Amino acid sequence: QKEVEQNSGPLSVPEGAIASLNCTYSDRGSQSFFWYRQYSGKSPELIMFIYSNGDKEDGRFTAQLNKASQYVSLLIRDSQPSDSATYLCAVKSDSGYSTLTFGKGTMLLVSP
Amino acid sequence: NAGVTQTPKFQVLKTGQSMTLQCAQDMNHNSMYWYRQDPGMGLRLIYYSASEGTTDKGEVPNGYNVSRLNKREFSLRLESAAPSQTSVYFCASSEQVRSGNTIYFGEGSWLTVV
Numbered sequence: 001q002k003e004v005e006q007n008s009g010p011l012s013v014p015e016g017a018i019a020s021l022n023c024t025y026s027d028r029g030s031q032s033f034f035w036y037r038q039y040s041g042k043s044p045e046l047i048m049f050i051y052s053n054g055d056k057e058d059g060r061f062t063a064q065l066n067k068a069s070q071y072v073s074l075l076i077r078d079s080q081p082s083d084s085a086t087y088l089c090a091v092k093s094d095s096g097y098s099t100l101t102f103g104k105g106t107m108l109l110v111s112p
Numbered sequence: 113n114a115g116v117t118q119t120p121k122f123q124v125l126k127t128g129q130s131m132t133l134q135c136a137q138d139m140n141h142n143s144m145y146w147y148r149q150d151p152g153m154g155l156r157l158i159y160y161s162a163s164e165g166t167t168d169k170g171e172v173p174n175g176y177n178v179s180r181l182n183k184r185e186f187s188l189r190l191e192s193a194a195p196s197q198t199s200v201y202f203c204a205s206s207e208q209v210r211s212g213n214t215i216y217f218g219e220g221s222w223l224t225v226v
Contacts, residue, residue, distance in 0.1 A: 008152075034214065034215075042219070042220075043202055043217040043218060043219050043220050044155070044202075044217050045217070046214055046215075046216070049214060088154070088155065090215075099145065099157055099160055099170065100215055102154050102155040102156075103154060104152065104153065104154035105154060
């Protein structure tokens with residue numbers, strides 16, 4: 001069974017700091033990796049996706065992927081109180097058609 | 113730009129009652145999904161439809177049925193609701209692309225079974 005593991009948190013960081021969110025996955029066939037943000041009472045929204053080993057940057061967000069270690073992370077630079085949310089890691093394998101497998105999410109709290 | 117629309121947003125049911133959650137997407141996506149989200153359990157896939165005319169079971173299909181009415185609409189039916197089905201339900205859709213499967217979610221339906 002494919003598993004995606006995340007620390008449930010909460011991860012507390014002060015405003016302006018770097019928040020580091022981590023995710024590990026069990027399926028070595030996984031090829032696509034996604035980070036979603038979910039505010040309380042709202043639906044998940046896509047922040048970033050990454051397919052290749054290494055880093056991918058988008059504004060204040062950087063996704064990092066290490067397929068050998070089966071590890072994907074999300075860095076949020078200059079964290080803002082508005083970044084306080086639950087961050088969901090999702091993984092997709094490319095073995096034919098497959099759906100996303102989600103982790104349970106990490107709650108991030110950014111204090112002013 | 114509506115995206116993925118689900119109805120109703122809130123519903124209270126008595127044990128044993130039936131109901132249907134409706135979902136429609138206007139992004140011309142091939143694939144549609146129903147997830148449930150419970151505290152501490154994350155998002156779990158109930159059923160999905162890879163393309164119009166097909167449906168498949170996900171991780172937690174028991175107690176549910178689905179209908180892919182056309183390319184736009186995908187409904188979820190609870191035939192005999194149980195308190196264990198109290199949850200937040202999300203409909204979602206995606207393009208079926210080879211190297212990615214970015215899913216877009218509806219706003220959710222809060223269901224309470226008493």
